[in-house]
Amino acid sequence: MSRAFLEQEINDLARDTKLDINFYSLDGKLDLTTRPLVYEYGLLSNFINPEAYHRIIEEKENEALLSESLGSLHYKTAYMSIKGHDSKPIGVIGIPFFDAKPTLDRQVTDVVASILSVFAWLFLILLILSYFASNILTHPLRLVAQKLKKTNLDKLNERLEWNSDDEIGILMREYNKMLKKLEESKVALSMSEKQTAWREMAKQVAHEIKNPLTPMKLSIQQLQRTIVVDNPKTKERIARALNSLTEQIDNISEIANSFSEFAKMPVPRNEVFDLVPLIQKSADLYAEDERISLNAYIKEKEAWVVGDRQFMSRVITNLIINGIQSVPKEKRAIINLRLYRNEDDNIAIIEIQDNGSGIPENIRQRVFIPNFTTKVGGSGLG
Incomplete structure (x- = not known):
């Protein structure tokens, strides 16, 4: 396997997966990387993590997942052994990545908080709307209640006008029918007296x-x-x-x-x-x-x-x-x-x-x- 071929494969894989890939030789030295500037500026070591070297190269393990950090930035790196056609190791690939669970938890928390905030505002708006709607709906009922309190046999009672054919209109019509019967009863009572x-x-x-x-x-x-x-x-x-x-x-x-x-x-x-x-x-x-x-x-x-x-x-x-x-x-x-x-x-x-x-x-x-x-x-x- 030529170096140019290996470098091309690593770059294609990093581009397709949108991940950073590092290739270490069997002596633990960085040979290829898709992020060379990080190592050129000395932010990270050019050598493999000692524990990864011990477990993969010395202990002959196929893979290892280790926690690493860069200053206050914490991340994980997956190390895997790369073998050739004769099944002999030719190097180690290291793929650093961030743990998505805290970010996911944080995002879920933000979404839940946003939903709760939206529902709180909707509840407040619906509460205000229901207050005005209840006032509008109960106004004719209060009017009927006041008229019923003022209904008297000794005087002429006023009819209620309602132009809609809804339940309130039915109530108003029944009230007016009651007034008509009441007037007839008053006349009959007067005649009887x-x-x-x-x-x-x-x-x-x-x-x-x-x-x-x-x-x-x-x-x-x-x-x-x-x-x-x-x-x-x-x-x-x-x-x-x-x-x-x-x-x-x-x-x-x-x-x-x-x-x-x-x-x-x-x-x-x-x-x-x-x-x-x-x-x-x-x-x-x-x-x-x-x-x-x-x-x-x-x-x-x-x-x-x-x-x-x-x-x-x-x-x-x-x-x-x-x-x-x-x-x-x-x-x-x-x-x-x-x-x-x-x-x-x-x-x-x-x-x-x-x-x-x-x-x-x-x-x-x-x-x-x-x-x-x-x-x-x-x-x-x-």
């Missing part, structure tokens, strides 16, 4: 009404039996008036009894009756009143209908009274009462017209509300 008050008042009114009715009716019936009039027309008028009074007393008595029965109007009883005599009797009540001009226009001889005769009589009487009360005191009340039939629909039509002031435009939508009245002494029960 009013009805209870009316019932109590109606029981008292019924008691006061029923007391004088019985003696009034008995007196009229006794008068009917005892009165004697020679004039047939006068007798007919008195009899007609007394009959009407008796019938009206019966109606008032039934209303009083209905008030007594849980203070409500009686249940209608369907029966077949003729409207003509019923309307005529209602008109006869005011026939002798000079302050009223009641004109009955009845085109039909009879008009049979199905319904409650007493209810219908009360309705007509109440409308006539309302018409009279709507006329100013300085004017004479003119009441036109009409009854006719609609042949196409086979129905009877009753019209009651007065010359009063009428119902003002602003309260026309309220006239059918229970207990509503414009009269100072009215109850709104009609």
Whole structure:
């Protein structure tokens, strides 16, 4: 093996492996090196490590790994015996290298520290973001909680508006539905309280009404039996008036009894009756009143209908009274009462017209509300 060939092989190997390679002769002297400047400046000895010389050349070992140093720089060197074609040693190769474990440990420590630092910053950032996010998410919940605390039956509660279709929007819609039901419950409770008050008042009114009715009716019936009039027309008028009074007393008595029965109007009883005599009797009540001009226009001889005769009589009487009360005191009340039939629909039509002031435009939508009245002494029960 020529020196030039050996030197070429060592240089190629050092270039490929990126390692420093030293070749020592069998007498332990440095023969070739890929780092000649280190030895030219005397930083390292030109002779092999004595222990390596002892173990490889003298003890005939094939290799040895020894720790060496250059000043404060510590490293390891691997020594191997080089043999020729005849298996005889021709020299020793020394390859110095740094132990990678401390460096690797240090690098691992640096990486772990960097990761921990990154995670610490991420945790801090996420903590801040979660704080603001929780505030944003819990704000509508706190708003609902505040509204629930302020919810009261005595005042109008405000609705909550939320434009998103998320879970908060569902919660807001349910809250608004609850408010709507609450308002309905308030109205129902108010109506119930009013009805209870009316019932109590109606029981008292019924008691006061029923007391004088019985003696009034008995007196009229006794008068009917005892009165004697020679004039047939006068007798007919008195009899007609007394009959009407008796019938009206019966109606008032039934209303009083209905008030007594849980203070409500009686249940209608369907029966077949003729409207003509019923309307005529209602008109006869005011026939002798000079302050009223009641004109009955009845085109039909009879008009049979199905319904409650007493209810219908009360309705007509109440409308006539309302018409009279709507006329100013300085004017004479003119009441036109009409009854006719609609042949196409086979129905009877009753019209009651007065010359009063009428119902003002602003309260026309309220006239059918229970207990509503414009009269100072009215109850709104009609």
